[in-house]
Amino acid sequence: MAFDFGSVSARRIGRLLTLVVIALLAALFRGLGPLEGLASSTMLLGFLLLAAFVAGELARDLSLPRITGYLAIGILFGPHVLRLLPQDIVEGFRLINGVALSVIALQAGGELRISHVGERLANILTTTVLQIALILVGVTAAVFLASGLLPALAGQGHRVILAVALIFGLVAVANSPATIIAVMTELRARGPLADTVLGVSVLKDVLVLLLIAVIIPAAVVLVEPARGFDLHQVGELSLRIGLALACGGVVGWLIGLYLEKVAAQPILFVLAAAFAIVELTEVLGLESEFYILLSMSAGFVVQNFSIQGPRFVRALEANSLPLYALFFAVAGADLDLGAIPVVWKAGIVIIVVRAALMYLSTLLGAVATGEPPVIRQHAWVGFIAQAGVTLGLATIVRDRFADWGGDQVAAVIIAMIAVNQLVGPPLFRLALLRGGEASPDSGRLSTR
Template structure:
């Protein structure tokens, strides 16, 4: 019922310059646990399967948008800009959060030793590298964008998540040794890299399954890509749960369903003759996926936490935006990227959503002393980036002339 309301409210937002998904998010916030309470907190938890279905669709779509002929001329710029964003964001955010960790803005971490506070700063900086594939894909579908800037945005968004997976593993191990007194586990990085490789291989298999489904012209068969994506997320969740019962906390293994679906979509569109049929099937399904997903995202945003942490969150969000602009404009200039793209591509990379919230939830589980407070701050940062990011992204894509 709330999703139907969001579907009706959403179209009013483009009239005042906002994307459709902003309308869905705002509707979810109004109907959620911190306003009208039509959707309660328990409901948000019970509806997690909507996230699985939507993220499977969104990441598969992200892979499908990475078309090799379009990416070849952009590879140099993609790698340079993604690496620069990751390094500059991590370094500057670590310094800013580390310096503020002894002030009243982060009073919950003040009592801990200096080494622990700086470890928390590195973990928060790692999460700041993350992007929102969901927002990027939703805007590309809504505006029917196609071109160099769109491909660059999607490429950086996907590659950034690989940096985050590795960075969060290293910084979490550093946090364990600094805050809990446990030895630094270098092996955990090896486990993460191994799981990324396994996830990529599984993604290749999924890509060939997608090809098999595309051989059938009937939409009913094409539509099986969506439950298949859901099963990928569900299977990964079951795998993680079962493994956690059998191995120590510092040796946990997590398959990456986001990566699997991205690789699956990439393989299907680049190594088969079903590029257009696959993209058409994804396009038809878009409204049915985005409305409930972004409505639930709005309902999931903790507005009380946001209000309590808004001062610090604004500082971190502003520093993050400056880092992205500095990295993309400088490296874009070095690799000969068009001036217009250099000055506006940063606007398409601000959004954060489910991936960042998921990482914050994992940190809350691992660090009982300060984890929940840390999660609350990340939620505040995500709220700011998710309310401003889509608007900036829509403006940049429109200025680029790539909107259909």
């Protein structure tokens, strides 16, 4: 019986077989000897990108977002499942991954048009405040009451339990602008739903950085009252946020100037700018999260204060696929799903409570500002996915609070990210389709 290779089922089988071949080649390469040097890292990066691209197309065939395929292949190839990518190799991808995330953040900023966001400003501000307040308080209370589900908290006093609960409340507030912009780009989505979700997500990303400066020291004080609360940290972080925004404005002006005066190979210049942004944050002594903020600020300036804004966004959209594949595949490889069996009960409680409060706060914000049904019913799913800053929080908790269950708390955070990042993108894709905001020709983006 001959296969019709034009059929959907034949394409799926072909892509699955291609993934198997790539995995076997990667395994063969690993078996040749020790993985050392730039050549080995580059070869494995090539295998990962090829596999991510094929997995993304397979996900499209299954009516899932491409990034679900990227994440899944990263998890599969990563150091915790097939182990085709050792942990040190994954860590070696951080700079390249940082450049990819910087470009994605540039695009996120470029999608924030003042004319569109201004129409939804009341809802964006109201929803942001409600989400932060309800989720921070609600998840903190839920973890405090269900602390018995975390073995690390057994026998701990109320102050330690409250400190851990506050950290989980902070983690629950954060979401992933990179994931949102990836799904929007794939569907070429435009409309009030997309504008609202992206606007709230970007604003929350800024505010979460401020919350980190308040809540992490507060958690430390709860456990060790003698240390006292350092207001200097809050002021210092506020200055860093201002510095990142200002530097982003300058970078955005330079990108706009180049696109207007030179115009040649815009994507190459933008890639160079993204690399410069990552290096600039290092020179300024800023944490890695700040290049996301700096990049979003730069993209916002190009879009709204340069006549080249539309061209800038088109160039990013046309060349974004390998960057998304790289970023989300490496993010998947970073996720340790082995932690889930140990902490699954606590993880389920937090995920469910977070989702319920996300729905409630988004609904209340939409009702209060008179938004249409599409936002009331569907906007909340855009905030489910988590990555970026949330992964950074897991590292902070593991490093700073090792003496009172930091490793286990970090494991729960990573488990939350894994579940939310796998569930969130398909739900947001479905919401954009049901809301009628996907471009009619977005299906042509899939390579057949």
